[in-house]
Amino acid sequence: MRWILSFLLLGLLAVVQAASASGNKLLVVIEELAEKSKYSKYLGDLEARGFKLTYESPKSDKVALFELGERAYDHLLILPPKSKGLGPQLTPKILLDFINAGGNILLTLSSSHPTPSALVSLLLELDIHLPSDRTGLVVDHFNYDTISAAEKHDVVLVPRPDALRSDVKNFFAGDGKDVIAFPKGVGQTLGNTSPLLTPILRAPRTAYSYNPKEEVEGVDDPFAVGQQLSLVTAMQARNSARFTVIGASEMLENAWFDAKVKPSAGLTGAASDKAAKTANQAFAKEVTGWTFNEIGVLKVGKIEHHLDEGETEPVINPKIYRVKNDVKYFIELSEYQWDKWVPFQPAEGDNVQLEFSMLSPFHRLPLTLSSTTPTSTIWTTSFKIPDQHGIFNFKVNHKRPLLSNIEEKNTVTVRHFAHDEWPRSWAITGAWPWMAGIAVTVAGWVGFVALWLWSKPVPLKLTNSGKKVV
Amino acid sequence: MKFLRSFLPSALLLGANVVSAASSWSFDDAVVSVTSKKAGSTAFKDKLFDHVPLSQDVKVGVDDSLKIILTAKEDSTPKRPHQAFLLLQDPDTGLETTFAFSMKESGKGKVDFTQKDIPVQLLTSKSPLRATLLLGSFGVSKPFGSHVFNLDVSVDANTPLPSYEKPLRYGKLPEINHIFKADPKSGPLIISLFFTGAVLATVPVLLGVWSYLGANLSHLGAATSSAPISHTLFFGSIVSMEGIFFLYYYKWSLFTMLPVAGVVGLVAFLSGSKALGEVQGRRLAGQR
CATH class of the missing domain: 2.60.40.1930 (Macroglobulin (MG2) domain)
Structure with missing residues (x-):
């Protein structure tokens, strides 16, 4: 019986491994199913890689991450909701329980709507900080797309990220020359004390985050600036469950997957006249693949x-x-x-x-x-x-x-050493005089016994001084 | 970092670009000044230029505060930019901090900070910090960004810097090879050999003294002819007993050695009483 079971398990394992190292059941939380079409390329990529997608609205009664106390899905993709929260089935506590149970979460944010406070407090638990007024927009007057954001500068063009450190693998390098479009996104700052957090994509050093409602005239006290601003953040829990925040959900939309962009004149002053295709599709695949245990x-x-x-x-x-x-x-x-x-x-x-x-x-x-x-x-x-x-x-x-x-x-x-495992005394040069002493005693004893048994006494003679001589 | 490295050569190009661009941000009347709090006097004052950095490093001491005032202009009309930042970068590590100008509608802006406002990671920098000025806003105007001066932060040698402990990051850890106690070592071999030789030399000395005193084996013939078996067995068992002790030292266990020693001992006892009786007989006969 047991071998049949193990064969069955092996078969199951093979099916599971087709998509990810840890299962292929993916729940996509999307508020309006109609919006699915905006992400059709991205979701199609996921299905092509072997994930079994289930779509649910956060408001639906059926959405449940746990069934009879067990994880019902292996992975969770949250597309940004327009409403204020994610409902009673997706509270920060349930999402954290999902991570603790080994589930992976890919969370996307958007600056189009204030981030639900449930998500802000979930991120706070993980030491990922969002602008305090829940509204933030990353702009960069030096690295924006001149085609789509000539006026607002809110489509930030970021080169492929370098390795985090020289001794860390870079899963997101691409071919190095691509540019990633980060449209209308929310930047995050990361707590410095947690080794679990990793910024996958940082903002260029001239970028900053501001509140488009209140800081229209200018920013005196920006939320975060430059490389301190993480655009895509990864968190890997101690149980290796993965949680990734993508600051701009629009990155994953069809429109940006093969959009042409033209970078503005950067700090270097070298404006490019050529429109180039974004690397968003490849980058989205890598980030999603990392989050859902397909790489690393x-x-x-x-x-x-x-x-x-x-x-x-x-x-x-x-x-x-x-x-x-x-x-x-x-x-x-x-x-x-x-x-x-x-x-x-x-x-x-x-x-x-x-x-x-x-x-x-x-x-x-x-x-x-x-x-x-x-x-x-x-x-x-x-x-x-x-x-x-x-x-x-x-x-x-x-x-x-x-x-x-x-x-x-x-x-x-x-x-310890057993009593017969120590080095023998002849291996210790310092012991040689003592060993020689024993040998001398033995030889003397044998000689003495022989003399005692067989020696013939010699007659005593007296010298003049009265001492015995031979 | 790639981004930063490519910055230096092109920063020089920037000046040319600013002039040639149709619409761009720039600044005017920019003055950097360092005021010492103690003396209340201005220790340093200089005008900033938009195309070349100051040739002289700006020095900021412990109690000094640095102040920059400028007028931002879009195409030579004073205007408030959305972004007016001063970036301070450690050229060795690439770490950077930002001070935002407080700007007025008229385009006038100022920023001032003291050493306390600079993060400790930058205070400990070995080389002067690179100060970069950024002016940018929405629309098509070209933003301004250029290296304007180097900031030399001199810390007070007497007061220790705020302690900075590197936060935990996962990575390779230092190698450990802990040894409790080194292996014991013998003294120099030559000393051991000398004393071993000295000890072994006592055997010929002993034999020599014995023969000088008249020791001999003249009764061997008489003894073996009168009690050949018991003499052979007795002397043989004495020698075998030494051999048993040697084997016990070399590899035998106690339980291998004991029965053999028992047998040899019994032989020594039985043959010894005969052999020693023969020796006694010789003494009684007056031969020794």
Whole structure:
């Protein structure tokens, strides 16, 4: 029975993997179903990639993220509502519960309507801040589209983002020359203390966010300026659930997917006369793919550790080691890429690290690539167990921005030397005089016994001084 | 960063562009001044130009406040721009902060700040901060943006800067190789060898002294002829016992050694009483 079940599960898994590493049930929350046609290309792309889309209005009674206490959907896409809230079924608490249950959320904002306060408070929970009056518009007088926003400058043209840091993978680089149109969007600022937040797309340094209702004349106290303004923000929770905020829902509309744009004269003063196609479709695919676990998902395959002291067939994954044993550790890692698992390679300058820890790490060592299979890479290191007995963990705690978290712990006991495992005394040069002493005693004893048994006494003679001589 | 790097050469081009553009933002009557709070005097004052940065760095001390006043113009008519910012950038890290001008309808605007208003990340900058002035507004007019001066922030060496702790970011951590106690080491080999030699040298010394005192094995023949088996067994068992002790040291366990030692000991006891009886006989006979 069990093998049938596992085959069934395997089959299910194969179906699931067609779209995303974590399921393909996607709920699209859209206020008016008629507006679906505006996003038809984007939603069509999603369906073509294997997602099963369900459309619901936030006002509908049927919309429920949980069914009998379990997640009813794997992913959630929220298109900006015109009304003031998202209704009782999509409160910030339920959305957070959805993240805690491992669901991914893609949230889009728009400056056309004030952001519902439910969403503002949800973002606040995650340390993502919106303008306090819930109305903000990102403009840039230096990098706007001269075709569609010659007057209002609210279609900001942003180049493809650079890598967050030199040692972080860039999933959103495209071919580097494209330009992304960010029309009528809301910028966010991010709390500085959370390592879970990652700005995917930052505003150009000349951009700023203002309130189009109140700050018509000029801005004296802007909400946020330049690179501090995040246009697309990613949050990856500790359970690797993903939450992405796209500041401008219009980015995803058909109109902007293949619109031609003409950048204005930037700070550099070099205006381009050529109209270029936006990279919005490709960028939307990458952002959505990242959010819905289609890229940047890591998987651990086999973990193996064993003694490395010249054995031909060492015991694999023993429960116990001795202090100062030489051990070898292997871990197999794969990365999901759109529809398949590929060998995982960390970014240049980054590496996978193994910790050998009891409470705190005693060793933290970089792993080196030992071999590659069609779907995975195998990382290894060998080291000497520290001179301390106790309960230790082989721990791989790989947390990197934009990659799903890996936390693998294998517990082993480390024991003392047994009495017959210490180095023998002849290996210790300092012991040689003492050992020679024992040998001399033995030789003297045997010689003495022989003399006692077989020596013939010699007659005593007296010298003049009265001493005995031979 | 790509954006920033490409900025410098083209900033020079900008001056030319401003002149040639049909409609553009610019400024006039711009004066930057540094006032020292303690002395109440103006320590520095200079006019800003829209096409070249000041050749001299503007120095701001601990108690100084920096003030810029200017008149923004759109095509030489004074007008209020929507955006009038002064950007301060650390050229090493690319970090940037912004001060917004408070502008009037007439296009006159001012901004003033002290060292306290500059974020600590920029205060600790090694090189002078680049100050960039931005003037821009809606419509087709070309915005103005240019490097206007360098700001040299001199911090007070006596008062410590506000502490800045780098926030947690996920990434590679430093390598650890913790060793509790180094392996024990023996002393120099030459000393061990010398004393080993000295100890071993006592055997020939002992044998030499014995032979000097007249030690001999002359009774061996007599002893073996009168009690050959018991003498052989007794001496053999004494030597075997040493051999057993050696094997116990080398690899035997206690339970391998004990029965063998028992057998050899019994042999030594039985043959010893005979052999030593023979020795006693020789003594009683007056031979020793």
